[in-house]
Structure formats: C-alpha cells, structure tokens
Amino acid sequence: MCSHYNRFKTYLLALVFGVSSLALSTQAYAQAPDAAQIEKGTAVFDANCKQCHAIDEVVVGPALRDATKRWPSEAAILNFIKYPQKTIEGGNAYAKGLYDKYKQFMPNHDFLKDDEIKAVIAYIKNPPAKVEEKKTDAAGAEGAAKEAAPADNGVITYVLAALVLVLFLVLVVLGLLVSVLTKYLNSNTEGLDEDDKEVISQTLGFDKFFGSVAFKAAVGFVFFIMIAKAGYDKVYSVGIHQGYAPRQPIAFSHKLHAGMYEINCNYCHTGVYKAKSASIPSVNICLNCHNSIKTESPEIKKLYSAVEKNRPIEWVRVHNLPDLAYFNHSQHTKVGGVECQTCHGNIQDMEVVQQHSSLTMGWCINCHRETVVKAEGNAYYDKLVAMHAKKSKEPMKVENIGGLECSKCHY
Structure with missing residues (x-):
C-alpha cells in the first residue's frame, strides 16, 4: 500500500512540476520585454525586415501584428526566421500556407543571433502604438509646416x-x-x-543729364560689374553640378520607396556602410520585391526585359567626384555616423534624385572644420580625445585629426 502511495505521490509531483514548467515557459514567451530589448529589436527589424514587412500592412510579406500568436512557440519562430525554405519543405503547415499565399521564399536569416531574433519578436509584440496615426500626425505636421x-x-x-x-x-x-x-x-x-x-526758373534737362560724363561713367561701371560677376560665376561653376537631376531609364521614386515605405538605403545601396562606394543596385535587388508587386507596371516590365536580355539597368550616376579626389562612403557613414541627408538632402522626399550639395573642395573643408568627431564608444579615439582636451576646451573636430591634410583626399 505504501509503495503504491509513494508511486502516486511521485507521479503527482512530476505532473505538477511539468505543468509549472510549461506555465513558466509560456509566461516567459508571453511576458513583456524590457525597453532596451524592444529598442534593439527595432534596430534589427529596420535593418533586415522592414524592406518586406510592416506591422499593420502587407508589403512583400504579411503584416506582422499578432504574428507571434500564430506560432506554437518561440523556438518555432526562431527556426522559421533562420531557415524559412527548409521549414516550408519540412512540412510545416503554417509556413507552407504563407508560401502558397505570397509565392515567395523569405531569405535565410541564419546570420542573425538568437538574441537578435528574440529582440525582433519583442518588437513585433510591442510595436509603436497606433503606427498609422503617427504617420498621419507626421504628415499633418509636415503639411502645417509647408503651409x-x-x-x-x-x-x-x-x-x-x-x-x-x-x-x-x-x-x-x-x-x-x-x-x-x-x-x-x-x-x-x-x-x-x-x-x-534763375534757380526758380531752371528746368531739368534730360539731354544734358544723359549726355554727361558722370552718367556715362556710372553706366559703364555698372555694366563692367555685371559682366565681371557673370564671368566669375561661370568660371567658378565649372565642374559643379548642384541641382543636376538626370532622367533615369526607369522612373524610380525615392519618395515612394525611402519615404513612404521607409526602405533603408542599405537595402538597395549595399555598400553604403561597408565600402568605398555606395554602389548602384542590381536588377535582382529590385526583383526581390517586384517579382510579385506591380508586375504589370510598364516601368517594372523594364526590369523583366533587362533580365531577358541579360543586360544591366543603365542607371545614370547623379553624384560625381573628379578622379583626383578620394572619398570613402563607409568612413563617413559607418565610422563618422554621417546621415545620408547631410550630403544628399531630403532624399526621402525626392521623386527624381538631384545633386543637393555642391560637392566642392570648399564645401568638404567647411564640413571637416565644423563636424565634431563622434568618439563615444570608440576606443580608437580615446588617446586623441585626451590629447586634444589638454590643448583646447572645444570638442574635437575632423580638422583636429588631420581632416584638412591634402593627402587625406588627394592621391
């Protein structure tokens, strides 16, 4: 009798322990994460997911609000995000349903760490409240500013x-x-x-006034100044293409893609944070989305035509620097933390991209004189900052670390 009782007690304890563990794991899966994790998830989402997904609307893939409720566990979501095609081909019914609906494989994200994916999940569970209203408010504020x-x-x-x-x-x-x-x-x-x-009776003689030496000298001086100014402006503008907005082979709208859909520049210009050049997007980058979006558009059909003919899209370069000038994109964007709009203007508002800045040597030098080096969190600058602090109370700027040396920009 005692042995049966002890066995029953053991089974009961095991059952209680199992239920408790399941409850705790479910609670851990459902509990609200901290703000730091949500912030991290927002950054990872913007860099890797935003091009194809939104919280409340279908972009390339489905809207993600409440997406975590459609999966049995966090482990299942992790596995699908890392290896979506493998999950679909493995027979997962929900994953296969997504593919059947959207007719597109999501690329593998096995380069992401588990904690980064969990942070994205935290962001999806806790997105910014009333996203559409915020956009509307922002649009209203912009309209008010324009008015x-x-x-x-x-x-x-x-x-x-x-x-x-x-x-x-x-x-x-x-x-x-x-x-x-x-x-x-x-x-x-x-x-x-x-x-x-004689003073009272005198009249103004226009013939004498216009024929006077003083008037002729004044007119000649004005004309000389005007011609000199026009010549100076013409000579000074040689090689400067500020406002240049060439017609592109495909009518691509940055206002739609970078503005309305908030696609990160890095998605199309893959070298913007890691290479000397930002790079011009290839056709396959465009087709990541447009193999299923607006496929009947005359402009999008030009992409298919380029693929069929095995020819690249002949985009016209907007920003050109002379061969004698060296410029490294990643040095400015990744290391310097310079925003795209600093040099390119409000690119997210441009239907047709134009050269916003003059890109002259003087323009670059002024920027190096005014820009404060972002040394926080970068141990490379620690000694430089300490040495600079001994000599000046002003913050360390680019010119203080050799930003005005000729060899920095010229070969």
Whole structure:
C-alpha cells in the first residue's frame, strides 16, 4: 500500500512540476520585454525586415501584428526566421500556407543571433502604438509646416511691398511740394535777385543729364560689374553640378520607396556602410520585391526585359567626384555616423534624385572644420580625445585629426 502511495505521490509531483514548467515557459514567451530589448529589436527589424514587412500592412510579406500568436512557440519562430525554405519543405503547415499565399521564399536569416531574433519578436509584440496615426500626425505636421512657410514668406513680401509703396508716396508728395512751391515763387518774384530767379526758373534737362560724363561713367561701371560677376560665376561653376537631376531609364521614386515605405538605403545601396562606394543596385535587388508587386507596371516590365536580355539597368550616376579626389562612403557613414541627408538632402522626399550639395573642395573643408568627431564608444579615439582636451576646451573636430591634410583626399 505504501509503495503504491509513494508511486502516486511521485507521479503527482512530476505532473505538477511539468505543468509549472510549461506555465513558466509560456509566461516567459508571453511576458513583456524590457525597453532596451524592444529598442534593439527595432534596430534589427529596420535593418533586415522592414524592406518586406510592416506591422499593420502587407508589403512583400504579411503584416506582422499578432504574428507571434500564430506560432506554437518561440523556438518555432526562431527556426522559421533562420531557415524559412527548409521549414516550408519540412512540412510545416503554417509556413507552407504563407508560401502558397505570397509565392515567395523569405531569405535565410541564419546570420542573425538568437538574441537578435528574440529582440525582433519583442518588437513585433510591442510595436509603436497606433503606427498609422503617427504617420498621419507626421504628415499633418509636415503639411502645417509647408503651409506656415508660405505664410511667413507672404508677410515678408507684404512688408517689402508696403515699404516700396511708402517710398513712392513720399516721392510723390515731395514732387507735389516742389511743384507747388515753384509755382508760388514764380507768381511772386518781386524782391528776388537775378540768381534766385534763375534757380526758380531752371528746368531739368534730360539731354544734358544723359549726355554727361558722370552718367556715362556710372553706366559703364555698372555694366563692367555685371559682366565681371557673370564671368566669375561661370568660371567658378565649372565642374559643379548642384541641382543636376538626370532622367533615369526607369522612373524610380525615392519618395515612394525611402519615404513612404521607409526602405533603408542599405537595402538597395549595399555598400553604403561597408565600402568605398555606395554602389548602384542590381536588377535582382529590385526583383526581390517586384517579382510579385506591380508586375504589370510598364516601368517594372523594364526590369523583366533587362533580365531577358541579360543586360544591366543603365542607371545614370547623379553624384560625381573628379578622379583626383578620394572619398570613402563607409568612413563617413559607418565610422563618422554621417546621415545620408547631410550630403544628399531630403532624399526621402525626392521623386527624381538631384545633386543637393555642391560637392566642392570648399564645401568638404567647411564640413571637416565644423563636424565634431563622434568618439563615444570608440576606443580608437580615446588617446586623441585626451590629447586634444589638454590643448583646447572645444570638442574635437575632423580638422583636429588631420581632416584638412591634402593627402587625406588627394592621391
């Protein structure tokens, strides 16, 4: 009897332990993560997932809100994100259903660590509240700013117009006063000597004024200044293509892709953070999305035509530097932390990309003189910062670490 009782007690304890473990694991899977993990997940999501997924709308793949509830465990999600095709071919019914609906394999993400994927899962579980409303608010704020700008410009215009009007009225009044006084004096010439009468009776001779040496010299000087200024501007603008916006072989909108859909620059320009050149996107990058999106568009059909003919898209380069100048993209974006908009302007608002900055040597030098080195968290700069602090109370700038040396930019 005791042995049966002990065995029953053992089974009961094991059952309780198993249920408790399951409850704890379920709780751990469902519990709200901390803010740091969500922030990390946001960064990983933006860098690797945002091109094809959104929280509340279908992009290339499905919307991700409540996606974690559709999987039995976190381990299943981890395995699918790392090896989606293998999971589908392995017979996972839900994964196969996704492929049947969207007709596209998600690329392997086995380069991501488990903690990075878990951080993404944390972000998906806790996305920014009311994403669409935030976009609407941002759009409204942008619209308000655009409306406010013309209003300010209008005020300035009205003030200038008012000043011009006031000056014109002053001149009219002065002219009337001179006319009235002249008539009055002409009608009362008694007691005036000959010199005063000559002053009153004199008139402005336009032929004498325009024929005078002073007038001709003034006109000649003005023309000389205008011609000299035009020549100087022409010579100074040689090799400067600010505002250059060539027509591309495919009408690609950065405003739509980088602005509306917030696709990271790194997705198309793969070298922007790791190479000397940002690189021009190849056709296969475009087809990652457009093998299933807007496939009937005349512009997208140009992609298929390029593939059929085995020819690249002949994109026209917008930003060109002379061969004598050395520029490394990754040195500025990855090491220096320079935002794309610093040099390229608000690229996310451009339908047609144009050269925003002058890209002259003076422009680069001024940037090196004004830009503070982002030394935080980079041990390479520790000694340089300490040495600079002994000599100056100003923050260390690029010019202080050799940013103005000729050999830095010229071979």
